Amino acid sequence: MTLAAQPDAATVRDYLAQPVDHLSNLPWPFPDELAEFSYSVNVEPARVPRRTRGGEWGRHLVDLGGAEYPAIMAERRRILDADPSRVRIRRGMELACWDLLLYYLRDLDLAYPETMHLTELGDGRFRWHNELLGTCAEFVLGDDATLPGGPLDFLAREVPDDLLLVVDRDGRLYFDAGLVTFAAAWSVSFDVGMDMYEIHAPVPGLIRDGIVARAEQFLRHLPADQVYRRVNWTLSASDSPKLDVSLEALPEWGRDIPAMVRDRDFGRARLRIELEHFVRLPMSGAVTFNIRTFMASLEEIRRIPEWADQLATVIETLDEKIAAYKGFLDYRDDVVAYLRGH
DSSP, rough: OEEEOOOOOHHHHEEEEEEEEOTTTTOOEEEOOOOSSOOOOOEEEESSSSEEESSESSSSOOOGGGGGHHHHHHHHHHHHOOOGEEEEEOTOOHHHHHHHHHHHHHHHHHHHHTTTEEEEEEEEEEEEEEEETTEEEEEEEEEESSSSSSSHHHHHHTTTEEEEEEEEEETEEEEEEOSSSSBOOOOHHTTTTTTTHHHHTSSTTTTTTTHHHHHHHHHHHTTTOEEHHHHHHEEEEEEOOOOOOGGGGGGHTTHHHHHHHHHHHHGEEEEEEEEEEEETTTTTEEEEEEEEEEEEHHHHHHHHHHHHHHHHHHHHSHHHHHHHTTTTTGGHHHHHHTTTTO
16 A cells, blocks of 8 residues: 655655766766777676766665655656556566565665665555655555555656566576666667567677677576676767657657757767666565666766767767767767867
8 A cells, every 4th residue: 555645854855955967876887998989798796886087876775865865756657647557567477576676676775775765564465654755654565455546556666776576488588578668769668578589680790790699608507696787878969868768759859950950069969878677686686687777968978078088989989870870870979079069
């Protein structure tokens, strides 16, 4: 049963008072020495903080996003209310969804003890309190009647990450359940039920170069007591840090890039970084593959000259097929010129 509750006013006021700086927790996707980008299985242990020229990232499994957290969650809830198909669960994945819920709520309780609390009441009953969003709920693990929307929908309304569940079936890994509101030009409804090879077939070279095979082997042997992460990136364009550029929302964002090119306003192009975490869940053995999306405009990136110069070099030297797949081949010279101040 989910109850409406008002968050502690002082807690929320202090949280919202934090300055919004898109660079402070940005998971910069390139090592300092990197000049040319290529796809790789670039995984590393998670929950290890990394200092960058802009600040720090990676301390927790879930990055709430500071003062932006309530706004991000309001946008996610709006999308879910308008389009429930963003949650897709294939038969047999119910236990994995409950497993995912409990794992993440326990993690949030440990990572943010001042504002998020999970209390075990006994007999499989739990109470969850999120002071920042005003959520107060009691549920029985595995009892769908106690969370009418289901565990995956409930968790989606508490965390800013897209959540995917992967299972091993017939020697292949399949994406069999997920909640995705902030996809980058793909659709959860289309991809659910596909295996790793089918999902990544459009990416140039990923299958041919054995990257998908190595990624599949990594996930298949992922230990239950360790969490890993990787970062991915692309460019997008909009007048605001629009997170939902899924195929479902194409009518809302499809004109953003042509408008930016027409206006010659490349400072509003955005570096879109996806921080991905990989966790083997303890009860079901399913692997969760979560995606936390960060955005920073190129105007913001230019505040750190080393970043602007490196990003310009990476984009300029990127293989044409990858630049085309990422969607910026036609205007990449303009972006490079902007980043270099020309």
